[in-house]
Amino acid sequence: MITVTIKVLGPLIKITGASTFTMDLVEGTTIWGLLEQAFEVYGEPMKAEVMNGAGTDLAPYYIILINGRNCMLMHYMDTPLKDGQVIHIMPPAAGG
Amino acid sequence: MRGGYTGTYLDVNLTTSQIEKKTVDEKMIHDFVGGGGFSARILWEEMDASTDPLGPENILILMTGPLTGTLAPTGNCWYVGFRSPTTGIYGEGRGGGYWGPELKYAGYDYVILRGKSEKPVYLNIHNDQVTLEDAGHLWGMDYFDTTYKLEETHPGAKVLGIGPAGENLVKSAIVMSDLYRAGGRGGAGAVMGSKNLKAIVVYGSNSVRVADPEGFKTILDEVNKTIYEHPATAQLMPDYGTACLVNGMNAFGALPTHNHKSGTFDGAEKISGEKMAETILVKTRSCFACNIKCTRYTKVDEGEYAGVESEGPEYETVNAFGSRCGVDNLEAIAMANMNANRLGLDTISAGTMIAFAMELYEEGILTQEECNGLDLRFASHQAMNTLLQDLAYRKGLGDILAEGVRTAAEKIGKGSEKYAMHVKGLELTATELRSAQDSGLGHAVANRGGDHLRPWSPAFTLFGFGQAEIDLSGTPDPIVPEDKARVVKAMEKAAIFTDLNGMCKFTVLCNTLSPAQLARLYETITGIPMDVERLETVVERTLTLQRSLNLYRYGMKPAQDTLPDRFLKEPAPSGPAEGKVNELSLMLKEYYEKSGWDEQGYPLTERYETLGLEFVKAQLGK
Amino acid sequence: MSPTDEQQKRSGKRMAEKMVGLKEKCVGCRMCELACSLNLENVFNPKLSRVQVERGGNALDLPHICFQCDDAPCAEACPVDAITMNEATGIWQIAKDTCIGCGVCVDACPYGAMFMEPKGSYALKCEVCEGQYCKTICPNKALEYQA
Numbered sequence: 019m020i021t022v023t024i025k026v027l028g029p030l031i032k033i034t035g036a037s038t039f040t041m042d043l044v045e046g047t048t049i050w051g052l053l054e055q056a057f058e059v060y061g062e063p064m065k066a067e068v069m070n071g072a073g074t075d076l077a078p079y080y081i082i083l084i085n086g087r088n089c090m091l092m093h094y095m096d097t098p099l100k101d102g103q104v105i106h107i108m109p110p111a112a113g114g
Numbered sequence: 115m116r117g118g119y120t121g122t123y124l125d126v127n128l129t130t131s132q133i134e135k136k137t138v139d140e141k142m143i144h145d146f147v148g149g150g151g152f153s154a155r156i157l158w159e160e161m162d163a164s165t166d167p168l169g170p171e172n173i174l175i176l177m178t179g180p181l182t183g184t185l186a187p188t189g190n191c192w193y194v195g196f197r198s199p200t201t202g203i204y205g206e207g208r209g210g211g212y213w214g215p216e217l218k219y220a221g222y223d224y225v226i227l228r229g230k231s232e233k234p235v236y237l238n239i240h241n242d243q244v245t246l247e248d249a250g251h252l253w254g255m256d257y258f259d260t261t262y263k264l265e266e267t268h269p270g271a272k273v274l275g276i277g278p279a280g281e282n283l284v285k286s287a288i289v290m291s292d293l294y295r296a297g298g299r300g301g302a303g304a305v306m307g308s309k310n311l312k313a314i315v316v317y318g319s320n321s322v323r324v325a326d327p328e329g330f331k332t333i334l335d336e337v338n339k340t341i342y343e344h345p346a347t348a349q350l351m352p353d354y355g356t357a358c359l360v361n362g363m364n365a366f367g368a369l370p371t372h373n374h375k376s377g378t379f380d381g382a383e384k385i386s387g388e389k390m391a392e393t394i395l396v397k398t399r400s401c402f403a404c405n406i407k408c409t410r411y412t413k414v415d416e417g418e419y420a421g422v423e424s425e426g427p428e429y430e431t432v433n434a435f436g437s438r439c440g441v442d443n444l445e446a447i448a449m450a451n452m453n454a455n456r457l458g459l460d461t462i463s464a465g466t467m468i469a470f471a472m473e474l475y476e477e478g479i480l481t482q483e484e485c486n487g488l489d490l491r492f493a494s495h496q497a498m499n500t501l502l503q504d505l506a507y508r509k510g511l512g513d514i515l516a517e518g519v520r521t522a523a524e525k526i527g528k529g530s531e532k533y534a535m536h537v538k539g540l541e542l543t544a545t546e547l548r549s550a551q552d553s554g555l556g557h558a559v560a561n562r563g564g565d566h567l568r569p570w571s572p573a574f575t576l577f578g579f580g581q582a583e584i585d586l587s588g589t590p591d592p593i594v595p596e597d598k599a600r601v602v603k604a605m606e607k608a609a610i611f612t613d614l615n616g617m618c619k620f621t622v623l624c625n626t627l628s629p630a631q632l633a634r635l636y637e638t639i640t641g642i643p644m645d646v647e648r649l650e651t652v653v654e655r656t657l658t659l660q661r662s663l664n665l666y667r668y669g670m671k672p673a674q675d676t677l678p679d680r681f682l683k684e685p686a687p688s689g690p691a692e693g694k695v696n697e698l699s700l701m702l703k704e705y706y707e708k709s710g711w712d713e714q715g716y717p718l719t720e721r722y723e724t725l726g727l728e729f730v731k732a733q734l735g736k
Numbered sequence: 737m738s739p740t741d742e743q744q745k746r747s748g749k750r751m752a753e754k755m756v757g758l759k760e761k762c763v764g765c766r767m768c769e770l771a772c773s774l775n776l777e778n779v780f781n782p783k784l785s786r787v788q789v790e791r792g793g794n795a796l797d798l799p800h801i802c803f804q805c806d807d808a809p810c811a812e813a814c815p816v817d818a819i820t821m822n823e824a825t826g827i828w829q830i831a832k833d834t835c836i837g838c839g840v841c842v843d844a845c846p847y848g849a850m851f852m853e854p855k856g857s858y859a860l861k862c863e864v865c866e867g868q869y870c871k872t873i874c875p876n877k878a879l880e881y882q883a
Contacts, residue, residue, distance in 0.1 A: 027361045028350060031388055037361075079345055079624075081578055086367045086549075086690035088578070091591055110345040110624065111362040111577055184780045185770040185873070212766075212791075219781065319854035321779035331774075338873075397795040400765040405875030407763050411795040 020045055020101035024056070028109040033063045049082055049095045052105065068107060079110035117325035118180030118640040119143060120223050124244060126237060128309050129170060129229030133244050138223050144642065145726060147614035148179035150206045151656040152224060153195020154663060157204070158730070161667050167199035167301070168283060168308040170230035176217070176274070176314065177224040179616020183215035183322045183403075185334060186635045187341055187627075188618035190214055190402035192274070192291065198300035200285040200463075200518040201539035201563045203664045205305075207289065208567070209274075209297030210401035210618060216272040219318025231310040236275070238268065239316045249312040253281060256456040257290045260313055268315050275313030276303045277458025279506040283307055285518040286463035286505070286541070290455060294409075294425035295401070299460050300540050300562055301518075325641025333634045337627055341405055346579070346624040352398055352407040356429035357387030359544075360436075366576050366592070367689020368549040370542070371437040372492050373469040374535050374680055377546030377689045381442025385432050394448055399425065406620050412448055419445040427451035427461070430566055433544035434465020439472060440492030447495075450502055457506035462566055466541035467515045467522070468501050473533045474526065486510040538563035538674050545572055547677060547696050548686040552590070552598040554696040556605070558675045559705055561660040570623055571598075571605040579624040580604060593690060595697035599704035608632070610653045655725040657709070658717050662730050665716065672715030675702060752806070752826025753864050753883045755871065757787065757799025761878035764789055764797035768870035768879060775869040783854045786862040787870050787879070790848070799878060802849040802862040804828055810861070813844035818859075825864070832858045 019042050031037045043052060057065045070077050075095075082089045083106035089097050099105070125134045146155050153175045165171050177193040192214030198205030217225070220239050227237075234249040252260050257277035264273045272292060279287035280303030287303030288296045306312075324330050341347045350358045363369040364382035371379040383389060390410060399409040414422040427435070427447050435441060435450040454461045474480040475490040482489060486504055488497040504512030514522045519541050523534035535542040540563025547554035556569020574580035575592040580601075590601055608622035611632050621627045633644040664670040676682070681696040706713065710721035722731035769785035777784050787801040808828050811819040818834040819841060821827070835858040842850045842859060851860045864881075871879040 025361075025365065027365070028354060028358060028388060037383060037388070077345070079578055083365055086365060088576075090578070106365040108362055108365060109350060110579070111350055111358045185767060185774055215782075219783070319781070319783040321773070321777070321781035321784065323779055324774065327774060327778050338875075342875075398763055399795060399797065400763045400875075402765065403767055403770060404765050405767065407765070407875065409763075 019043065020047070020099065022052070022099055022102070023104045024052075024107065025104060026107045028111070030064065030067060030107060030109065033067060034060050043099060046098050048098050049089055049105075052099060067109075081108045082106065083108065115323060115325055116641050117323040118184065118636075120218055120221050120320075120322070122221055123223050124225040124239070126225060126227050126244075126246075127229045128227060128231040128235070128246070128311060131231075131246050133246070135242075135244075145652070146656060147611075147636075147652050148223070148616060149177055149191070149193040149208070149614045150195065150610070150660070151614045151652065153177055153193065153206060154204065154656060154659045156226065157195060157197065158659060158663055158667065161197060161663070163667060163669055165197050167197045167202065167205075167305060170228070170309070172197050172305055172308070174227045174302065174305050174309065175224055176227070178214045178218055179614055180640050181635060182616030183218035184324065184639055185330075185403055186617060186639065187337060188401065188404045188406065188621050189616055190404060191613075191616045191618060192217065192297065193613070194289055194298040194302045196298070196302055196305045197668065198540070198562065199283075199304050200301045203538060203563065203668045203670050204561050204660050205298065205300040205302060206562050207298030207300070207302050208613060209289065209291050209295040210404070211272075211292030211295035212402045213272040213274045213291035213295070213316060214616065215402050216316040216318050218322050219320050220316050221318065221320050225314070227306075227309060227311060230308065234310050234312050236264070236313040236315060237311065239314065239318075240268070240271070241318060241320060252312045254278065257458045258293060258456050261293055264313060264315050268317060271315045271317040273313055273315050275458075276306050277456060277506070279458045280304055280307035281312075282506065282508050282516070284459065284506060284508065284516040285521075286460045286467065286516070287458050288460040290458050294455055296455070296460065299463060299566075303458050324639050326638045330635070330638040333631065333638055337631050337635065338405065340631070341621070341626055344624065344626045347406045347620070347626050351620065354387030354391055355398075355408045355410040357390055357410070357427070357432050359429045360386040360432055361388065362577065363544070363546075366549055367686070367691055368546040368572065368576060368592075369437055370433060370544055370546050372440050373438060373473040373533060374542065374546065374678075375473075376687050377549045377691070379437035379442075382437065384442045385436040385444050385447060387429075389444060394444065401618070404618065406618070408620060414445045414448055417445060419449045422449045422452050424448065424452035424455055426455075430544045431461040431465070434462050434469075435498065438465055438469040439495075439498050441495045441498060442493070443495045446499065450499055453499065453502055457503070459502070459506055462543055463518070463541040464502055464505060466535055467505060467519055468498050470519050470522070470533055470535065471501065471511060471515060474530055477533070479526065479528045479530050480511070484511060486512070532679060535678055535680070536564050537677060538670065540564040542678070545569070546686070546689075546691075547681045548593070548694050549689055549691040550576055550592045551595050551696055551701065552592065552601045554677055554681055554698055555598050555701040555705055556602045558677055558698055558702065559602070561657065561664060567619060568606055568609050569602070570609065570619070571601045573623045573625070574601050574605065577624070593694055595700045598701045599708050602705060603708050606657065607650055607653050610656060611649050614652065614656065651725065654709070655727060658721060658725055659727060659730060661711075661717060662727070666730075666734060675715055752804035753881070754804040754827075755787070755801050755862055755864055755868070756803070756880045756882055757801045758878045758880060759796070759798040761876050762789060762797040762799050763876050763878070764791045765875060767873045767875060768799060771869040771873035775867050776865065781854075783851070784860065786851070786860050788851060800848045801879070802828065803847060804864070809844040809846060810841035810850050813840045815840060827864050828861065829863050830859055830861060835859055
């Protein structure tokens with residue numbers, strides 16, 4: 019088993035009830051796997067927030083970071099996770 | 115029929131009290147659109163290398179754009195142009211609120227202020243009646259009280275003005291409007307103070323015309339739909355304001371912390387937009403004609419900072435008085451924000467200044483005695499708030515910091531230059547420049563120095579907006595220098611055009627509205643044809659003219675297109691860019707080439723021809 | 737109690753068509769003013785708008801717009817009977833040509849919903865136009881049509 023820390027931002031905090039939590043995962047779990055497990059815990063509201071309507075991809079401009087790096091720069095949703103990593107699930111943000 | 119522009123401007127000589135109404139030059143309208151384009155064009159005519167930024171020969175231009183005062187989303191902007199006393203180069207700023215539209219309704223596209231009044235005065239614009247009035251009773255008053263007083267005297271009028279910081283010629287003094295709106299980083303408030311001008315009061319009841327009302331309504335429907343369907347402008351900004359960026363930037367390791375030492379802050383969540391929404395947020399508001407609604411109205415009900423009430427703090431302010439000073443107390447930040455507004459200080463530069471002093475104190479370069487007796491460690495929020503007051507009133511250390519971080523470091527010496535976070539003398543802003551390489555480039559080349567607006571390319575590189583617009587195959591990697599000039603140029607195109615036409619950059623920051631939509635809004639309102647190609651030319655023309663002002667009027671050298679050594683030589687201590695520095699020189703070369711400048715950073719002669727800047731070329735003696 | 741409730745209770749009569757401004761929702765953008773002046777006058781001019789937003793202390797944003805009172809103080813005060821009710825809709829209308837621009841109605845309206853045309857020629861009020869562009873444009877659903 020591996021343990022990763024999940025940090026969520028914006029409207030997701032209201033759904034998960036906490037901005038930071040940990041999840042235990044089977045070795046080799048990818049971001050897809052992590053999300054599926056999270057949706058089991060936090061239900062449809064989280065899925066509706068994070069995923070597109072068809073549930074085939076992230077919602078527009080949603081970003082997932084692994085240790086501060088956009089998973090798009092790795093193998094996107096198929097990136098396997100490692101023990102001790104920090105995963106940010108981030109809604110679109112802007113400003114200045 | 116021409117719409118948008120009023121076609122008239124005011125030329126006010128404060129030395130002679132002469133006020134003239136003049137016609138706006140048609141060629142300038144066609145070539146430069148408005149805002150910072152107009153001010154650069156006017157400054158080019160009026161400035162030379164000897165202009166003292168705080169002397170009567172400097173001019174201060176209060177500007178609008180053609181869409182200011184219209185129903186184009188966020189059509190509320192006013193601009194200020196001047197020679198900056200902080201940097202010595204081109205100075206520019208933008209503010210929102212209500213004042214800009216009111217100036218248009220009074221009948222003016224802009225106001226040029228020149229000379230220096232013998233006594234404190236304010237300018238009173240009531241439609242076509244324009245007078246200079248005694249401001250003896252207002253001098254020394256903070257900006258909020260000045261506004262309340264002037265609103266009593268002139269019911270229904272909008273007030274733009276300065277606080278004590280501007281009167282005291284503090285280099286980070288800013289121009290304020292509508293209580294909470296600020297514009298003119300780099301000392302526009304000090305320039306106004308140097309002219310003994312406390313405020314400009316405007317009341318207007320004329321109309322701004324629209325050339326093609328039906329065409330405008332059609333494009334308006336389309337752009338409003340775009341805004342309401344885009345997740346950033348429809349959800350995140352209205353719900354959490356600009357401070358929605360705090361947690362996000364921290365996640366990327368791009369939240370400047372402890373005077374830019376690092377890009378991650380342990381206390382980020384405590385000062386985030388999410389936390390603000392749970393605690394001190396009273397209400398969501400907006401500027402004039404804005405349907406993005408990012409304004410926060412906040413109030414502190416109990417504790418040490420009870421009674422603090424203001425709009426904001428915005429992301430930049432939260433970063434400046436928060437993580438950059440190591441402060442994780444949101445209420446203390448709200449206090450600093452309110453007081454900066456009252457004092458007429460730029461929150462960004464003031465925060466940079468205090469963070470700089472904090473690091474010098476921790477490094478032993480400044481003693482407690484030299485810090486006005488304050489125990490100025492990072493995180494000491496009471497000391498931060500005290501020093502903010504001392505800055506505006508030039509008390510002790512405040513008097514040194516009042517000259518701007520570059521000059522303050524020269525005065526303090528002892529190696530303090532290393533800790534002075536600025537570009538070309540203008541203090542740095544809320545992006546960590548090793549974790550967002552592109553933003554390092556944007557900061558290094560911005561025409562006013564350490565700008566927080568035009569270099570906001572992290573919206574593309576960190577937050578993933580803009581793929582469609584700039585056709586980035588895959589996602590740009592923020593921590594490598596490759597292919598970043600293209601990203602910066604793309605942001606410039608959208609951001610600068612909104613700056614010229616009177617709209618807020620938040621309509622384009624996340625690639626919400628497209629350049630084609632901006633062009634269509636412009637042409638339906640003004641009746642002047644505009645397309646994306648022409649828009650790009652106007653933007654490049656403006657950038658090149660501002661660059662030329664810096665190089666040929668103000669003595670700037672391209673070698674000043676650089677960043678503090680902290681980013682170029684000190685590897686990032688943590689976060690995704692750990693061990694990396696900003697590789698500016700690689701990006702600069704590419705940027706110069708894309709801008710049509712030579713390898714040294716001087717615009718090429720033929721560039722002046724293609725951009726229709728023959729008048730600049732003619733004066734270069736080439 | 738909002739002014740509408742108060743007015744309904746007082747009159748106890750049938751309700752006219754009206755546009756109602758909700759201060760809890762209003763963010764103070766004043767897009768309604770621009771929409772109104774664009775729709776009715778083909779220009780941008782908040783002072784020609786039939787809805788005007790008051791922005792005050794304590795984050796007050798309050799759209800002032802005519803409630804179409806049953807016993808309208810503006811009409812009672814008008815010295816030339818320029819303000820009359822359309823019996824079919826219950827909407828009060830101003831006869832621009834009859835109006836002498838004296839401004840008595842502006843002072844008489846208890847809700848601040850009567851305005852003066854900037855040159856002082858005639859008074860302005862919401863007559864619930866067909867387009868209802870103010871309501872369409874409002875970004876926060878702060879204007880509500882009630883019939």
